[in-house]
Amino acid sequence: MMKEKLLSDLKSRQAKIGIIGLGYVGLPLVLRFGEEKFKVLGFDVDPEKVRKLNSGQSYIRHIDAAKIQDLVAGKAFEATSDFSRLAEADCVIICVPTPLTDKKDPDMRYIESTGAALLKTLRKGQLISLESTTYPGTTEEVLLEKFKTTGLVVGEDYFLVFSPEREDPGNARFSTRTIPKIVGGTTPNCLEVGRALYSSVIDRVVPVSSTQAAELVKLLENIYRCVNIALVNELKLLTERMGIDIWEVIEAASTKPFGFTPFFPGPGLGGHCIPIDPFYLSWKAKEYDFATRFIQLAGEVNAGMPHHVVDRLATALNDRAKPVRGSKILIFGVAYKKDVDDVRESPALEIMEILKDRGAEIVYSDPYIPRLHKMRKYDLSHMTSVPMTEELVKSSDAVMIATDHTGVDYQWIVDHAAMVLDTRNACKSVTRNRDKIVRA
Numbered sequence: 001m002m003k004e005k006l007l008s009d010l011k012s013r014q015a016k017i018g019i020i021g022l023g024y025v026g027l028p029l030v031l032r033f034g035e036e037k038f039k040v041l042g043f044d045v046d047p048e049k050v051r052k053l054n055s056g057q058s059y060i061r062h063i064d065a066a067k068i069q070d071l072v073a074g075k076a077f078e079a080t081s082d083f084s085r086l087a088e089a090d091c092v093i094i095c096v097p098t099p100l101t102d103k104k105d106p107d108m109r110y111i112e113s114t115g116a117a118l119l120k121t122l123r124k125g126q127l128i129s130l131e132s133t134t135y136p137g138t139t140e141e142v143l144l145e146k147f148k149t150t151g152l153v154v155g156e157d158y159f160l161v162f163s164p165e166r167e168d169p170g171n172a173r174f175s176t177r178t179i180p181k182i183v184g185g186t187t188p189n190c191l192e193v194g195r196a197l198y199s200s201v202i203d204r205v206v207p208v209s210s211t212q213a214a215e216l217v218k219l220l221e222n223i224y225r226c227v228n229i230a231l232v233n234e235l236k237l238l239t240e241r242m243g244i245d246i247w248e249v250i251e252a253a254s255t256k257p258f259g260f261t262p263f264f265p266g267p268g269l270g271g272h273c274i275p276i277d278p279f280y281l282s283w284k285a286k287e288y289d290f291a292t293r294f295i296q297l298a299g300e301v302n303a304g305m306p307h308h309v310v311d312r313l314a315t316a317l318n319d320r321a322k323p324v325r326g327s328k329i330l331i332f333g334v335a336y337k338k339d340v341d342d343v344r345e346s347p348a349l350e351i352m353e354i355l356k357d358r359g360a361e362i363v364y365s366d367p368y369i370p371r372l373h374k375m376r377k378y379d380l381s382h383m384t385s386v387p388m389t390e391e392l393v394k395s396s397d398a399v400m401i402a403t404d405h406t407g408v409d410y411q412w413i414v415d416h417a418a419m420v421l422d423t424r425n426a427c428k429s430v431t432r433n434r435d436k437i438v439r440a
């Protein structure tokens, strides 16, 4: 029987693993399966990534090139853009992007094209696992529906699961192996094989009763973050008026040993997940004539934050008899969060756009982001990071800390700047010249 064969091949490490989409999610999985002595075949539509991986290079800062080199040298890993080779893999894991369209609807074209490629190669004995974050129903409505046309029977001939990724780039406390993994299968056999796949590389695998439940687990996790961040962002707007320090309040509330999880305000949401994933659920909810009001409200509050930060800057400049137009603004940190080399959906980009529209002269400095590329929404592609020299800081009308990278001497910045707009409480330990700091 197909199931027994696959279970035994997983146990003996004979099963070959295929991973589609070799980005922030797919690449750590490649390494994890490689560490456990599986042979891994990676698929990506980007030939440059394929070339770099096959020559042992990493393109993600926190992923060590030496680990890729070891796998490539040991013939345990190979990357390819040849999707006909999908048939070689016994287990195929899909980690392709799930962004939004301009109208904030799910952009399913990556999952659709992956499904179309798999349709050509699906064979008896394969397990397909979707990991891309998406709305409940995707695995069965998009993939299963396509695969039905092959005549192969799910749960008997091949197996289908959804298992959401929980990667937290840059978090040193947790690794792919130690973050518990949720799995839901289309049938009980699918779930059994899916559990066996992930149990071979992850310490704790948590089964749920369906692919739809597994899909919603991931969305709940991110909606929870999105809504709670919106809550503290709204409280920040209020406390600014009341003259209360929101950071002090959150830190004090965090001493409660039960029932309170701290979330922190900021210049807006960033990253591939939290600004995007909630809209996958609101879109699907419309099919059920249901309005997801918390998501809507959180979206409104969070989307307003970059504008709020710019307004605070404008007021602070005004207090110094300066207009925004013509002012020299140095943005420090454009990554979407500290210590990562990822600018996707970063609020710093929106802040720069708004400031540009208002006529400010902007430059940015970020040790992790040497240059900006054209993105879907923004064209800041001519910009490159400038070094934080004393001369630059002194000659700027304001320095805005948009991302609080660690290992930075914020006291030095405050000492030399005319004014520092701090959106992340990065200057909390600064003792001198605190009158130059504006919280936003």
Ligand SMILES: NC(=O)c1ccc[n+]([C@@H]2O[C@H](COP(=O)([O-])OP(=O)(O)OC[C@H]3O[C@@H](n4cnc5c(N)ncnc54)[C@H](O)[C@@H]3O)[C@@H](O)[C@H]2O)c1
Residues within 6 Å of the ligand: 020, 021, 022, 023, 024, 025, 026, 043, 044, 045, 046, 049, 095, 096, 097, 098, 110, 113, 114, 131, 132, 133, 134, 165, 166, 167, 168, 169, 272, 273
């Ligand atoms: N980055 C995270 O921290 C994170 C965390 C949890 C979940 N996710 C989810 O995981 C999924 C992937 O995110 P990511 O951050 O790894 O994205 P990414 O952009 O870093 O990587 C995706 C990769 O897929 C490739 N690709 C695009 N279309 C393809 C196709 N049709 N076939 C093969 N490869 C293709 C791209 O070239 C890229 O290398 C998304 O659904 C995301 O929401 C990401």
